Amino acid sequence: MPRYYRDYKGITIRDRWRLEGEIGAGGFGQVYLATDLKTNKFVAVKLCYLKANPGNSSLQHESVFYKMLQNQPGIATLHDIGSDDRQSIEFMVCDLLGASLWDLLGRCGHRFSLKTTLMLTDQLISRVEMLHSKNLLHRDLKMENIVMGFGKENGKTAYLLDFGLSGYFRSRDDYITAPDYRLAGTIETACIAWHLNRPQSPKDDLESLAYVLIFLFRGYLPWSIDGDSDASYPSSERALKMKLSLPIDIICKDMPPQFARHLKYVRSLKYNDMPNYSKLRDMYQRLMKRMGYEYDGVYDWDLTEKEIDSTKQPPSDAIPASTRDQSLKQENAVAQSNSPIQDKPFVQDKPLVQDKTLVQDSPLTQSKTLKRKKDEDNREDDQQDTQKQTIQPAKKRKPVFTEKVTDKDQDQPVTKRRRRQPKVQTKDASTKNAQEEATTTEKVAETNETAGKNVPRGKKPATRKGAHK
Template identity: 70%
Template structure:
């Protein structure tokens, strides 16, 4: 905690501004949510310890008196908060400044969106921020502390699409380089991540340096980090400042803008190429980013990443098409009615199967779901496969006997009957009848021959030998 930190919640300043609670803190003070007791509206009050210095340090850089002078000078410019009151309070030893209440800073929105923005959101912010910087430079003002914490979105449905630049505590009027003998003493504050190189070298800054810091901001928004980003540690340590300066000077711009569209690298190169008293070409930068947005097919519709995040959260809380129970609506159950279906979902013609109503699927309340048996499924499949009407009788199949060869071949079988045993050599019916007839004829001829020829006596072997 800073040494000046004190909780002023509940304090009433000038009998009008009642501090409700702290909403932020910076290098020079705290910011409170407050109520205007006169108009009953919500405002933001920034407080800072009151400095007592005989040399009138109230006008020094970093004081609220110094910052309020720029709000008064800028007036009702777009993207600049309206100043309502400025003064001191001796009871609490603070100086205060009352402005319009605005929305969250880009640093807070980064945390809500995964610590990086999409290309579309980054390009829409780039278009607005270039316009804001151009307006400040046209008024001869150099901001000198552009960072995510000092850029906030508006508050409300319409103003929430507008980007605002805050915290003019380190701002100053641009003067020629010949007028500076020494640089302003703002080296004790700021952020090293998005600070320009002149800030590290404690040199006076000009419009080109604001454009350089803006380039770092846009790179950080899209990538979620910078090559010299460090976690923890004090931002005003000399070692960290020297390390960051070495990386900014030594790293090529192509490495700083790695895996990004070339327009970001061109922006940083252009800002570094300018001289101290050069007037930047803001329109050139805007046209470059707008061409990229058109080439990517994006539309400047004012829908940022955090808007989509909030929309998704709302849909999760209340999904569309869900019927809210009557108990949640404090209504009796009898009054519950489902949402009527769209007429386009109801078919005008009946289904092709023309099934009766008895076959329609029952409701879960009347007939609970049961697991079907496999036999029922088979019967249903067989019923679906069979034709409803048979116009022609089925032809009978003819059984053809084929003479088997020596090779083993499967013989034809009838469906539903066991196969008959077949001999090794199949004989046709005609061949069997012919064989039987031949056999009978042979037997008959043999009997006839025996009866016709008498039996001869054998000749004596002895006589034959003589």
């Protein structure tokens, strides 16, 4: 911080403006929150040490533009301008405004959503067009010099500040007599004409605005660096090389194409060309409609503030003393014991045991597996299960014997047959095969007996031809 900076808190200027505390500082002065003793309202007072710029009053220069732009939207109202010889300062009193876009970026994760960026874009293009219609150039558009209004009425309005580097636009005929613009601008958002130490025109303000919009949406610029605004610094040369060498599509990477068209359009203009502001506004408004956004005035920082307010709890001072530390006493606390094991069952478990209807209807009580058993009982159950598994297949499989009855057998007397014993399924495969062989031999013998009885006496059984020679 420069050596001429001082703490002016508590002093009163012209018996009206009482300084409450510093709220900001820049390269040319300090900004204080002050109270208007006549109206008892807050205002902003910008101070500048007289010896800092001898013979060149920056505040007097800036106040001229405030007077020219009086009552214009997005421009703060000028209340007073002058100097205080006792404090060796000059001052300028304006309306108190809200936070800058740079501060709001810090609240919203260092980047804005597309909706917030587009709502700000529509306002900022209108502010720049209004300046150029007055034949004025801002020449120092950046996030710190764009602030939001203060209060319910002006809280959704974007304002332009810091006209200390502003100047008049001169046509090409007065190019030689144009003022030196060497100190006008900031490295990150400065136009290419500033780096080359050339006079600026309306297209250069729109070029700086394009860099501001890219920074708001992406959170950075490819040449984002920290340094002084003096062109002799190497950082300025690095930024200039990147602005000239990088393609615009790379500068606007991962962004809607409208931002790249904006930058290409203003770079294609010549010094004396007047930009088509309505064309730029319509382009961004069409993007707004295409994305389904509405100009409802709800910005990203409004949503974050609501989230913070919902999580806030009242401080202890806001709670009445009569109700402090009584929430635990008013509640019925559960009786606790020193033993880690609970001696009594829970209250909600009692009805399941006392009410018989609940016990009978419950499917859990019908299952026997829920009861604890001894080891001996479990062993007996296992043995019974194994016996059931071995006997059960034998009961299902019952052998059924059927006999074929022919026409010849119907006339013959029925012979008594020896009863067959039912098969008993055993586990041994050899006994089963022997039993099958026995049954087959019995069938063969019975068929031979029946065949011998059916042949009449004196006749021999028929044989095949050629069987006996």
